[in-house]
Amino acid sequence: MLQTSPRRPSATKFGLLLLTFALVFALSGCGDSGKTTKVPKIAPDFTLTTLDGQTITRDGLKGKVVLLDFWATWCPPCRAAIPHLVKLYEKYKDQGLVVVGISLDKGNRKNVVDFIKRNRVPYPISVAPDNPIVKDMGNISSLPTLIMLDRKSEIAFKVIGFNQEIGERLEQSLLKQLKAE
Numbered sequence: 001m002l003q004t005s006p007r008r009p010s011a012t013k014f015g016l017l018l019l020t021f022a023l024v025f026a027l028s029g030c031g032d033s034g035k036t037t038k039v040p041k042i043a044p045d046f047t048l049t050t051l052d053g054q055t056i057t058r059d060g061l062k063g064k065v066v067l068l069d070f071w072a073t074w075c076p077p078c079r080a081a082i083p084h085l086v087k088l089y090e091k092y093k094d095q096g097l098v099v100v101g102i103s104l105d106k107g108n109r110k111n112v113v114d115f116i117k118r119n120r121v122p123y124p125i126s127v128a129p130d131n132p133i134v135k136d137m138g139n140i141s142s143l144p145t146l147i148m149l150d151r152k153s154e155i156a157f158k159v160i161g162f163n164q165e166i167g168e169r170l171e172q173s174l175l176k177q178l179k180a181e
Helices: 011-027 076-095 109-118 164-179
Strands: 047-049 055-057 065-071 097-103 125-127 145-149 155-160
Touching: 065 076, 065 164, 076 097, 076 164, 109 125, 145 164, 155 164
Parallel strands: 065 097, 097 125
Antiparallel strands: 047 055, 065 145, 145 155
């Protein structure tokens, strides 16, 4: 009788398994870094309520350059983007920049409040995972998603993800919008 040893996965099967795990890991991230998506030309009307109870509307922001940051506390690229956005806000707020953080965290609002305090975020934050703005701005599903509105509320820039290159592109677009009248 011929004896065989217990079967071991072949190198090819093991490699495929590793590749599968790598793809699942890569796709389970917060977003598709650097990806731009099709958006409406004019920002849809929206109303947001900030953590401190203020109301922000699209029409109330006309005449300003607005950066909408769709983010969540559990998203690493979102957390990496916030210090950059804080710097941009501090540097350009007197020139007409408004940054609005739109947290898509579901559940414990206290997590968002604690995160904002810990990171000293000076711009308004709204917790709005079920707000129509999420769908109206092109079905925001990857985070962070950064959308810049020009002074007429037209969408001038939209990008998904965050890294140094995106930060540089964002600031270049911001400078262009701030100079435009």
